[in-house]
Amino acid sequence: MVAVSRLIRPVEHGLVSFDEFRESVSDAFVPLEMTSADHADFRGVVRGATVGAIRISEVTAAPHVIRRTPRTIRAANPDYFKLGLQVRGYCVLSQDGREAALTPGDFAIYDTTRPYQLSFDDRFRMLVVMFPRHLLRVPPAGIAQLTARRVSGRQGLGAVVTPLLRGLGEQIVDASPTVAVHLGDAVLDLVAAAFAEQLHLADGPLPQSRADALRARVTAFIDERLADRELDVHSIAAAHHISVRHLQKMFEADGDTVSGWLRRRRLEQCRRDLADPRYRDVPVSALGARWGFADAAHFSRLFKNAHGSTPGRYRADAIPVTESTRPTR
Template sequence: MTLDTATPVAEPRGFDAWQDSICDTFVPLHAHCEGHAADDFLGGVDSTSLGAVVLAEVSASRAVVERTPKLIRRADPELYKFGLQVSGDCVIEQNGRQAHLRPGDFAIYDTSRPYRLRFGDDFRMTIAMFPRSLVRLPEKHMAELTAVRLAGDTGLGSLIAPLMRGLGADLGGTRPVIATHLGDAVVDLVTAAFAEQMQRPLEEDSAGAHRMLVAQASKFIDEHLTDSELCSKTVADAHFVSVRLLQKAFEAEGMSATALIRTRRLERCRRDLVDPGCRHLPIALIGHRWGFPDAAHFSRLFRNAYGASPREFRKANGLAA
């Protein structure tokens, strides 16, 4: 796959400044340069926010970056980082696996688990970082796909690579609501790409039946989020199973129906809060129409999910509360 490598990156800086930048942009990390003295090191970091997604272009000379158990204990925001190799090469290590990336390849890794990235000379990587909760796939299956090389010139990868390269070019003037939708598009495509990797023939056993039930129930939940009566029982009744069986199926995939309903509703509220077309709607009304009739409870849940109250979030995105 041929990538456009003409996108401008941040002005090169020395090693200490570069390490500070990657820590400020992503999560606390430990880095060191290889093959040359730190005095000769040049690196750049350029980033922008797309709603809940941080998109960054990172470049440098030969370097090693690590996320250690000690750093994870200090701060664990539970994020995924999705890296597209633009130039040079990189080896990502996590969960006992190694992914050797060359231009056009990509891989995902988890900030809640130790990892190591070893970069070759004059590398460039575009990285999207976002909350793990936005990836609507079982975490136990995602854990099997971290540090696994995926090609960017086949399947859904051929759609993701040019999108990320294009977004990394220049988004300084993008309106918040457009940026949020673009970030959602990145997460949706990444999710689809890894769902594609998870596909297996459904065996005629309980595990296969459970996966099918979870898929059908998740679709039903998405289609009925505005229903104030939506809960585990209504989902179970709609699929002619007991609540206990529904819970067992979701637990087998590392989640719960109740948590999924809450997460999807909060996502819809987040989108409305940065949509200029909804600026006239009171915050309480936005919460109510997506299934949160208690304004105080909605505010607490939203702050827990996004680190700011709905009012603060709307104001930070340029819309009056």
Template sequence: MSYALSTVGVPEAQQFDLWQSAVSQAFVPLEASAGGTAGRGFRGRLRGQSLGSVAVYEASADAHTVRRTARAISRAAPEYYKLSLQLHGTARLSQDGRHASLRPGDFALYDTTRPYSLAFEDVSSTLVLMFPRDMLVLPSGHVAALTAVRFAGGTGVSGIVSGTLVQLARNIDDPAVHGSVRLARNVVDLLGTALADRLDYADVPVESSRAALLVKIRSYVEAHLEDAELSPGDIAAAHHISTRYLHKLFSEAGTTVSGYLRRRRLERCGQDLADPAKHRLSIGVIGARWGLVDASYLSRAFKTEFGLSPSEYRRRSVEHRAR
């Protein structure tokens, strides 16, 4: 399901009220206050998609602050996590006594069941993900220690997450993205990877420890997708577990090691094919970059996964951007 709203064309006196109503309906009930000069109109645009149980929005607006208050929570407290990735401008997220100052590329997580505030001091643009808390494989008590914590967009696992989210923002209107539940699941898994890197699991129950280990393994796979020789044995050895146990972990998650590795490689190829900065790279070069060195295999696997050949996928992406 698509959503789009703009305050352009609305009488100035009604613009901010419309914005407050829009963000409360799209996310959870929020209170808002405008920044800037009193009596001036408010520019705001909100557009997004529902990818299964994950909502993805891009919000661009003038300076303002939104607050999730205890009063609003007492009326209804749906159990969601939200993630804000700063695309342009700056923001300050506050929750649980912590404060995260976000610059472009940075992101932070927050919980809709507890009060928070998000302040934008100037014109800004933000990508917002909202998803059920149980989609994260990490214990909620441990995730609570990471709300309103800044994850830098330029380095490490958080840099991978940031890059993926930026690509998602660029393609939010692409028909190929609409309704992609698998894409949403992968994005949340990547977020779990970044969170797991910040946590200490010494006192986590066995079941949660397995989930955390799987997240770390996925992080390792993500960092080694370019290695065409990467095997289940390599992955197991890097985490000091048997190959049999590795296969069991992925089986419990409803997939296989090779299937997960293949899917992530194909998805990264898809991102490159849709990237205007890489339009001069051949499909074979892009495939080899992500460990898929056999061009004929890449073509078959890509069409099976996405319903389009790599060349068709690239052409449709170009046509969509030209609209």
């Protein structure tokens, strides 16, 4: 479902107490633990919008520490990445034995499936973009090297991503729901490019094992052939001159399966097509078949499990019928 909120504009009024803010943070993101040195005078607010598959939130608050702990992970463990862009103030993000010190304009990525901590020593404002992990098209081995690493907003692709994210709130507020969905997709593509760039910094590419290189080739091969109904584990393995078992073990090492990866990538292409006004008059079943889902009922069930609504409902929310789009008789 596409929901576009006007609450993402920077504001200072409407700040709430410590307990209310702590509850808002866990509701907006994932279960978290929070501490503050001054509960009595604490004020903060979370404002945001859900756009297609991503959640964009702006957090403004007094100093505090947020922790994603093993206990909160056990409480709820959805597969999400979060990107934190520092707008005002200072933050230290810790995950995977690394620390990223963020000043205004800097950003970093972190994984909600593993413990992390964000420490704010003064009043701050941060823009947080949260999205399913599988949507970031960076090899898993690469992501493992990128969590809690500062990306400067003053050089490279970071200098492109930072102003885009800063202005995204107002762009989404003023955009139609259809445009907002495509803005969300564009953000994910640009963020993926920025992190891919981080893997090829001045000292050269980070070391990559033969297994990592093969995994990257396989996933690229799958993405290029998503519309091929004959694409399966056997054809993928044969194309890379490896056994099916070898292929399966390679994905199992990342807690995934070949068929699961292929299904998610196809469903993501279906989601994009359903939100695209160019395909408004194409039957939902035809869009599913285009990406390998020949059985319409099966496609509808898979899509609802992945995105929370049926393909038809998702399209209706993403492309509202107006007088200008209503079919003529």
